[in-house]
Amino acid sequence: MIEIKDLHKSYKMGSNSLHVLKGINFSVKEGELVAIMGSSGSGKSTLLNILGMLDEADSGTYFLDNVPIKGLNETKAAKYRNKFLGFVFQSFNLINYKTALENVALPLYYQRKNRKERAEKAMDYLSKVGLAEWATHLPSELSGGQKQRVAIARALAADPKVLLADEPTGALDSKTSYEVMDIIQTINDEGKTILVVTHEPDIADMCKRIVHLKDGVIVEDKPVKQIRASQYV
Numbered sequence: 001m002i003e004i005k006d007l008h009k010s011y012k013m014g015s016n017s018l019h020v021l022k023g024i025n026f027s028v029k030e031g032e033l034v035a036i037m038g039s040s041g042s043g044k045s046t047l048l049n050i051l052g053m054l055d056e057a058d059s060g061t062y063f064l065d066n067v068p069i070k071g072l073n074e075t076k077a078a079k080y081r082n083k084f085l086g087f088v089f090q091s092f093n094l095i096n097y098k099t100a101l102e103n104v105a106l107p108l109y110y111q112r113k114n115r116k117e118r119a120e121k122a123m124d125y126l127s128k129v130g131l132a133e134w135a136t137h138l139p140s141e142l143s144g145g146q147k148q149r150v151a152i153a154r155a156l157a158a159d160p161k162v163l164l165a166d167e168p169t170g171a172l173d174s175k176t177s178y179e180v181m182d183i184i185q186t187i188n189d190e191g192k193t194i195l196v197v198t199h200e201p202d203i204a205d206m207c208k209r210i211v212h213l214k215d216g217v218i219v220e221d222k223p224v225k226q227i228r229a230s231q232y233v
């Protein structure tokens, strides 16, 4: 599904250059639930922005569903992004004047689904995250965890092949964080490929595999089960 090889990225700042990603290699198969973990400044967001086609690497290759991303022009890239990738952000990014249902229906509007289909599908996705009863509420009337669940339902409504979540629990207390991760696990159990960027080890632990980034290089890439087993020997 995702294959990246020898990815490098630097940021230019005046005459200086900050080398942030220093030769990243990894691949993600369909149906995986992967945490990209690392401390602040390790390069997680930079990597996620490249994976999300919001930014380009300086060198290296990135194949998404066997298509090389570098060769795409902007229009094609946008189409490809909308078709393949769904995003969930730390700050939810909901539209404040739209109800929960309308927020979830938005990608369906862009897919030119008719009104009835939009309402039905959006309701299905809201139900999936346990918020059917909150359909007519505005984001301001929802808790942080509920807002994130609406954001997840919205991302799913576009039926992306891969869900990219950037610190999805970063603005939530631990109990609510676990509830949101429970939903992410359920969606993954149903087959969705998901990448979760986090700096919190207990959130990474709720994924199936952890890619540990440190100073722009991958220092560990292992299934969670294997990491847990090695902790008990």
Ligand SMILES: Nc1ncnc2c1ncn2[C@@H]1O[C@H](COP(=O)(O)OP(=O)(O)OP(=O)(O)O)[C@@H](O)[C@H]1O
Pocket (backbone or CB within 6 Å): 011, 012, 013, 018, 020, 038, 039, 040, 041, 042, 043, 044, 045, 046, 047, 199
């Ligand atoms: N647009 C930019 N211009 C210049 N430097 C940047 C830019 N974006 C990020 N950086 C720098 O690149 C390094 C990696 O940043 P990045 O945001 O990828 O790390 P991160 O692991 O996601 O950190 P955090 O958890 O704090 O978000 C940091 O030193 C940051 O200051």
